Amino acid sequence: MKAAIPIYDICSLTQRQDDLLISRFAPYLKSHRNLHLAHKHSFYHLVFFTQGDGSQTIDFKQVPVKPFQIYFMIPGQVHNWAFRGKVDGYIINFSVPFFQSFLLKANYLEDFPFFTGIVADSVIDVPAGMQQQITGLFEQLIHETEEPKPLADDMVRSIMLQLFIAIARLGFTSVNKTIPSYNYTLLRSFQKLIEKNYATLRLPKQYAELLYITPNHLNALCNDVLGIPAGEVIRNRIALEAKRLLINNDLTVQEIANQLNFADNSYFTRFFKKQVGSTPEEFRKTTNSHD
Structure with a gap:
């Protein structure tokens, strides 16, 4: 291996x-x-x-x-x-x-x-x-x-x-x-919170609560500045971490799913395929073949 x-x-x-x-x-x-x-x-x-x-x-x-x-x-x-x-x-x-x-x-x-x-x-x-x-x-x-x-x-x-x-x-x-400076600061705060909590907090409303704003406000901000809703920003960060972990062949897909707090391997596979366009195993095989 x-x-x-x-x-x-x-x-x-x-x-x-x-x-x-x-x-x-x-x-x-x-x-x-x-x-x-x-x-x-x-x-x-x-x-x-x-x-x-x-x-x-x-x-x-x-x-x-x-x-x-x-x-x-x-x-x-x-x-x-x-x-x-x-x-x-x-x-x-x-x-x-x-x-x-x-x-x-x-x-x-x-x-x-x-x-x-x-x-x-x-x-x-x-x-x-x-x-x-x-x-x-x-x-x-x-x-x-x-x-x-x-x-x-x-x-x-x-x-x-x-x-x-x-x-x-x-x-x-x-x-x-x-971008108004307040919105830029708010977006950076959201991104920092995701960085610290992506494995445990998955819903925009959870981050909106931490930011003392409404979920609608957070969604509008992300759509205006990034062109994607808040939920997609969170999912993209989880998918990125999954990719980073998948290039380590010492970890099984199940272990990665556990590390990212997915209830089971099949849920993680469905999530990953929807975000990335391939299964975790396919991504791992393709990425490793490029090294």
């Missing part, structure tokens, strides 16, 4: 105890050729491409790779690359606690639109007018890690926050043109 999907932490990539890895991408890729296979990270991960072609798959959604594209991943997402030709740029891996001791608001990063785990929001083309600025920030980060000075970690954190805010402003500009 195929081994379980690998889950990497920063230590396994650097061979030392650390909360941070910053590198130019070409040497990193050369040292970690195995990362073209599907894998998970236990840390935050972002890459800024300055040169490259091919594709990558994040949580089973394939996106093209191109110069001056930046992508962000949160812990637990499934990822693999399929590059063509020479690829270069910059990579940052950092642990969940890396900013927690630095910022009073422990979940500060969750407010950035690209750290939601939604693939469509986390792969961003940097416009020509910002490419020099973003490249300069990455060069500062490389310099700080290659020639560390007093308070180097705090300097790195402050440069990373400049980077995050600069990229976030791109997204906020486009979001704010069409």
Whole structure:
């Protein structure tokens, strides 16, 4: 039987105890050729491409790779690359606690639109007018890690926050043109609640109660902003977790159904087929044949 999907932490990539890895991408890729296979990270991960072609798959959604594209991943997402030709740029891996001791608001990063785990929001083309600025920030980060000075970690954190805010402003500009800030905040709160409770809370009315709004209000919000009802947002997150678990052949379909709190295997299979278009066994077979 195929081994379980690998889950990497920063230590396994650097061979030392650390909360941070910053590198130019070409040497990193050369040292970690195995990362073209599907894998998970236990840390935050972002890459800024300055040169490259091919594709990558994040949580089973394939996106093209191109110069001056930046992508962000949160812990637990499934990822693999399929590059063509020479690829270069910059990579940052950092642990969940890396900013927690630095910022009073422990979940500060969750407010950035690209750290939601939604693939469509986390792969961003940097416009020509910002490419020099973003490249300069990455060069500062490389310099700080290659020639560390007093308070180097705090300097790195402050440069990373400049980077995050600069990229976030791109997204906020486009979001704010069409979505009132209150609705955007409410939607993010809904998404965060789903992330914490998808295995136990399945109904929009349960989330509406936690948000102190009516189920109709929640449905209208999701339909207006996302184009799908609240129930579909919840079901999509459950289906995504099922996909992530199914690529681990060490788990049986029954065990996955139990982990996601389905009453029985047949109910889970019906749910999965309706959401994904194939049975769990078919999805597992097809996905594994691509590795």
